[in-house]
Amino acid sequence: MSEHAEHAVDHTQEHPGYGLFIKVWIALLILTGCLVGVSHLGQTAAVWGLLTLTPLKAGLVFYYFMHLKYEGPLFKIVVLVTLGTLLIFFALLFSDVAFR
Amino acid sequence: MSSTHASTAQPSYLVDTGARQGLMAWLTSTDHKRVGLLYLYSMVSFFFVGAIIGLVMRLVQLTTFEKLITAQTYNALFTLHGVIMIFLFVIPGLPAVFGNFFLPILIGAKDVAFPRLNLASWYFYMAGAILAVLALFTGGGAPDTGWTFYAPFSLKTGTNVSLAVFAAFILGFSSMLTGINFITTIHRMRAPGMSWFRMPLMVWAIYSTAWIQLLATPIVAITLVLVILERFFGIGIFDPAKGGDPLLYQHLFWIYSHPAVYIMILPAMGAISEIIPTFAKRTIFGYKAIAFSSMSIAGVGSLVWAHHMFTSGMSNLAQLVFSLLTMIVAVPSAIKVFNWVSTLYKGSIDFQPPLFFALSFIFLFCIGGLTGVMQGALAINVHIHDTYFIVGHFHYVMFGGTGFAFFAALLYWFPKMFGKMYSKKAIYASWYPMFIGFNMLYFGMLILGMMGMPRRYYVHLPQYHTLHVVATVGSWLLVLGLLMFFGALLYAIFKGEKAEDNPWGGVTLEWTIPSPPPLENFEEIPIVTRGPYHFEPQAKS
Amino acid sequence: MSAAPETKVIPSSLGPDSEGSTGASSVTQGSGHRDDFGSRLGMWLFLVTEMVLFGGLFIAYSYMRYRYPAEFHHGGGELNATLGIINTLVLLTSSLTVVLAIVAVQRAEKKRAMAFLGGTLVLGVTFLVIKGFEWAAKFHHGLYPNSAHLATLPPGEQVFFGLYFTMTGLHGVHVIVGLAVLGVMLWWVATDRIRQDRYIHLENGGLYWHLVDVIWIFLLPLFYLAA
Numbered sequence: 001m002s003e004h005a006e007h008a009v010d011h012t013q014e015h016p017g018y019g020l021f022i023k024v025w026i027a028l029l030i031l032t033g034c035l036v037g038v039s040h041l042g043q044t045a046a047v048w049g050l051l052t053l054t055p056l057k058a059g060l061v062f063y064y065f066m067h068l069k070y071e072g073p074l075f076k077i078v079v080l081v082t083l084g085t086l087l088i089f090f091a092l093l094f095s096d097v098a099f100r
Numbered sequence: 101m102s103s104t105h106a107s108t109a110q111p112s113y114l115v116d117t118g119a120r121q122g123l124m125a126w127l128t129s130t131d132h133k134r135v136g137l138l139y140l141y142s143m144v145s146f147f148f149v150g151a152i153i154g155l156v157m158r159l160v161q162l163t164t165f166e167k168l169i170t171a172q173t174y175n176a177l178f179t180l181h182g183v184i185m186i187f188l189f190v191i192p193g194l195p196a197v198f199g200n201f202f203l204p205i206l207i208g209a210k211d212v213a214f215p216r217l218n219l220a221s222w223y224f225y226m227a228g229a230i231l232a233v234l235a236l237f238t239g240g241g242a243p244d245t246g247w248t249f250y251a252p253f254s255l256k257t258g259t260n261v262s263l264a265v266f267a268a269f270i271l272g273f274s275s276m277l278t279g280i281n282f283i284t285t286i287h288r289m290r291a292p293g294m295s296w297f298r299m300p301l302m303v304w305a306i307y308s309t310a311w312i313q314l315l316a317t318p319i320v321a322i323t324l325v326l327v328i329l330e331r332f333f334g335i336g337i338f339d340p341a342k343g344g345d346p347l348l349y350q351h352l353f354w355i356y357s358h359p360a361v362y363i364m365i366l367p368a369m370g371a372i373s374e375i376i377p378t379f380a381k382r383t384i385f386g387y388k389a390i391a392f393s394s395m396s397i398a399g400v401g402s403l404v405w406a407h408h409m410f411t412s413g414m415s416n417l418a419q420l421v422f423s424l425l426t427m428i429v430a431v432p433s434a435i436k437v438f439n440w441v442s443t444l445y446k447g448s449i450d451f452q453p454p455l456f457f458a459l460s461f462i463f464l465f466c467i468g469g470l471t472g473v474m475q476g477a478l479a480i481n482v483h484i485h486d487t488y489f490i491v492g493h494f495h496y497v498m499f500g501g502t503g504f505a506f507f508a509a510l511l512y513w514f515p516k517m518f519g520k521m522y523s524k525k526a527i528y529a530s531w532y533p534m535f536i537g538f539n540m541l542y543f544g545m546l547i548l549g550m551m552g553m554p555r556r557y558y559v560h561l562p563q564y565h566t567l568h569v570v571a572t573v574g575s576w577l578l579v580l581g582l583l584m585f586f587g588a589l590l591y592a593i594f595k596g597e598k599a600e601d602n603p604w605g606g607v608t609l610e611w612t613i614p615s616p617p618p619l620e621n622f623e624e625i626p627i628v629t630r631g632p633y634h635f636e637p638q639a640k641s
Numbered sequence: 642m643s644a645a646p647e648t649k650v651i652p653s654s655l656g657p658d659s660e661g662s663t664g665a666s667s668v669t670q671g672s673g674h675r676d677d678f679g680s681r682l683g684m685w686l687f688l689v690t691e692m693v694l695f696g697g698l699f700i701a702y703s704y705m706r707y708r709y710p711a712e713f714h715h716g717g718g719e720l721n722a723t724l725g726i727i728n729t730l731v732l733l734t735s736s737l738t739v740v741l742a743i744v745a746v747q748r749a750e751k752k753r754a755m756a757f758l759g760g761t762l763v764l765g766v767t768f769l770v771i772k773g774f775e776w777a778a779k780f781h782h783g784l785y786p787n788s789a790h791l792a793t794l795p796p797g798e799q800v801f802f803g804l805y806f807t808m809t810g811l812h813g814v815h816v817i818v819g820l821a822v823l824g825v826m827l828w829w830v831a832t833d834r835i836r837q838d839r840y841i842h843l844e845n846g847g848l849y850w851h852l853v854d855v856i857w858i859f860l861l862p863l864f865y866l867a868a
Contacts, residue, residue, distance in 0.1 A: 015744065015747045015748075016744070017744060018741055018744055021737060021740045021741055021744070022737065022741075024737075025733065025734070025736075025737040028733050029730065029733065032726070032729055032730065032733070032861075035861075035862060035866065036722075036726055036866065039862065039866035043714070046862070046866060046867070049862070049866075050862040050863070050866070053862075054858060054859055054861075054862055057858045058855045058858050058859065061736060061851050061854055061855050061858070062851075062855065064740075065736055065737070065739075065740045065847075065851045065854075066847075066848055066851045066852075067844070071681075074287070074682070075681070075682070075685050078685055078686065078689060079685075079689075081311075081315075082315065082689045082692050082693065083692075085315050085402065085693070086692070086693065086696040086699075086700075088403060089319075089355055089696070089700060090700055090703065092403060092406070092418070092421065092422075093351055093700060093704060094703075094707070095415065095417050095418040095421050096347075096351070096406065096414040096415045096417075096418035097415075097704055097707055097708070098415075098707065099415035099416070099417040099418065100413075100414065100415040213676070213679050213683065214683060217683075276690050279686070280683055280686040280687055280690075281683075283682075283686055284679050284682050284683045284686065287679070287682060288676055288678070288679040288682065289679075314686055314689050314690055314693070315689065315693055316693075317690065317693075318690045318691070318692075318693035318694035318696075318697065319693060319694075319696070319697040321694055321697075322694050322695075322697040322698055323697065325811075326701075326807065329807060333786045333787060333806075334786045334787035335786045335803030335804075335806065335807055336786065336796075336799045336800055336803040337701060337705070337800060337803050337804060337807070341796075342792075342796055342799045342800065342803070343705075343709065343712075343795070343796020343797050343798075343799050343800040344705075344796075344800055344803070345704070345705075345708070348701060348704050348705075351704075352697055352700070352701065355697075
């Protein structure tokens with residue numbers, strides 16, 4: 001039968017252990033520290049910190065804690081489509097706000 | 101409860117087999133077919149309420165009746181007409197009724213992925229509907245904002261906007277849950293061999309629709325929450341006095357409410373794509389083009405919202421961008437129309453009521469679509485913005501488009517759903533007043549709009565009077581046609597002849613099972629070996 | 642799971658559960674076959690709606706911030722960044738304990754799973770308590786929508802606080818819902834309804850909690866670190 005790529009990767013055959021998630025958590029704490037640090041370096045640095053470090057943190061949570069790493073392509077596509085849609089909404093809205 | 105595929109035929113889904121009987125058996129059933137019918141009955145009831153309100157609004161424009169209805173009541177009437185027709189009929193319309201009933205059957209499944217969630221969606225729908233009706237009689241009176249709830253008026257008016265907005269929020273929830281259910285069903289429950297490009301086009305249409313429901317509905321949900329918070333706590337986001345911006349409201353509202361138009365029309369197009377090949381007795385022309393055009397309408401259609409705001413004072417750049425994107429949506433829509441017409445070409449056409457209504461759909465939808473392209477052009481839009489032209493245009497799309505497709509789909513699948521056949525003569529007879537009345541009413545509105553008649557006005561200037569009379573008489577014919585149509589179907593449910601399993605000679609999966617379908621749809625899950633519209637020369641039995 | 646191969650997606654016992662059977666769970670579809678992948682897909686699609694819901698608020702935030710950069714900067718300075726950062730650490734840790742609870746269930750370490758979930762609940766409540774103190778302080782200073790004091794501030798700051806209360810408030814509602822969901826999960830682990838071979842509900846509940854965490858990850862720099 002025509003089961004497509006979305007089922008190709010079988011979920012949770014090999015379960016990751018405690019250690020991996022604790023490492024990710026430590027990384028998240030460090031990134032939070034960096035974010036706070038950067039925000040003291042002035043407005044420009046704070047905005048850049050926001051734009052880079054925050055998505056990175058969110059990405060770690062999505063990829064590891066929410067098990068996206070262990071899922072097939074379908075869920076990754078779903079998340080990317082959602083974020084892409086929001087980004088386009090955002091861009092189109094700013095074609096108004098920023099040029100009024 | 102495990103596999104009991106006995107050779108004995110299953111009972112029809114219309115027969116109560118569980119512990120509960122009668123009404124309770126329906127209200128607690130998670131069978132997708134019964135949920136579909138629950139939606140059908142409630143939706144058609146609300147449709148008639150909306151239609152009657154529309155009829156009364158037309159009467160107001162005959163100056164004789166002005167004394168019966170005050171201007172404030174008129175404001176409430178057009179708000180109600182919009183809320184009921186849009187949120188309770190056209191948005192859930194085809195996906196909730198025919199999607200629920202036929203999506204699992206079309207892909208060879210026994211039910212949707214989450215049957216209980218499915219029933220819950222109907223309860224959310226009913227809860228939203230009841231709250232919307234309650235909003236009329238409680239608080240400060242019926243909302244008078246128009247169905248768009250534009251800020252800042254919706255923040256300030258003393259009428260019961262909060263409850264109406266909350267009702268719309270609940271209805272949005274119902275819509276999202278349905279979308280989640282359908283996408284999961286299509287991904288997970290297709291029968292063996294039912295690959296993506298063997299799915300009937302109705303399924304593609306529902307799939308695209310479900311994605312819009314997921315990606316756009318939450319935006320209106322949060323917008324409506326903001327309106328409620330604004331009214332109760334004064335958070336100030338849309339209130340210019342506090343630094344807020346009503347234009348932000350318009351943006352957020354239309355980010356959902358324009359794609360909602362495609363939630364309405366895509367499944368309608370899907371149904372038409374089922375009907376046309378069946379009665380042309382040949383495979384659909386350009387299957388993949390239609391499938392992909394559904395997806396691209398869903399995609400591009402989500403990015404055109406600000407064409408509702410050309411006169412609102414947004415930036416020139418945004419006006420250009422949104423005008424361009426609006427024109428682009430016409431391309432996939434036209435692809436569908438061309439493909440339907442090409443399917444008919446050299447087909448052996450079997451002229452039956454569903455095809456008749458499907459062709460009416462194509463005609464009316466073309467008028468709706470082309471007037472839409474006109475408004476996408478900035479220069480014309482400024483002239484006709486907020487006139488009857490807009491009202492005429494969207495009634496051609498929503499009623500002439502979705503409404504007629506809904507009727508066509510109902511005629512097409514009625515024998516399968518109820519196991520009864522209606523009187524074809526009665527249906528043809530209802531078509532004439534419906535179609536003629538429709539065009540008198542809404543083409544009249546198009547001309548009125550071009551002449552400059554603004555929408556939502558309680559009174560009109562003398563030069564518009566003749567066309568207003570024509571439109572009002574048209575509305576009487578239209579309602580007469582609707583009564584004949586649904587009267588014929590209602591009669592058929594109780595007194596109709598028994599329908600064959602495959603009265604139209606269709607080849608998609610729903611025609612391989614008995615009418616009405618058995619409880620589990622299929623005795624055995626079918627194995628699909630070919631595309632959906634494969635007509636053998638002798639296939640018609 | 643996955644004992645039933647992913648290729649067999651048609652549960653043969655789907656239909657008969659039609660007459661309102663109050664079966665085991667809210668997402669699995671019958672008693673015969675389970676489709677855990679389908680359940681997770683449904684959950685992810687629900688999370689899509691949540692992302693877009695908050696996405697709408699983030700769009701509103703950026704729209705307003707673009708219009709009132711100075712006022713937003715000043716408004717952010719009024720917030721207590723320390724409490725915001727502490728709450729971030731609390732929520733990140735609670736996310737960790739949820740995911741560890743799943744590992745524990747996978748290894749049939751029931752006691753440990755319950756401890757982890759209990760930890761999450763405690764951390765979630767801690768978050769709400771801190772949030773409560775923070776809001777109380779704002780109210781004390783007259784910084785709340787429709788207050789007399791706020792009305793004297795420039796319009797941009799009024800919008801800033803409107804957004805602050807809306808976004809953290811809606812997030813708080815999600816925390817409360819998440820706590821309720823995880824409380825049920827804890828109960829189900831205790832009563833063995835969630836166990837080594839059947840823990841899809843815990844996974845889905847965890848997904849919801851992580852999303853709540855992700856939203857807070859964005860709220861922190863937008864409000865507290867903006868100054």
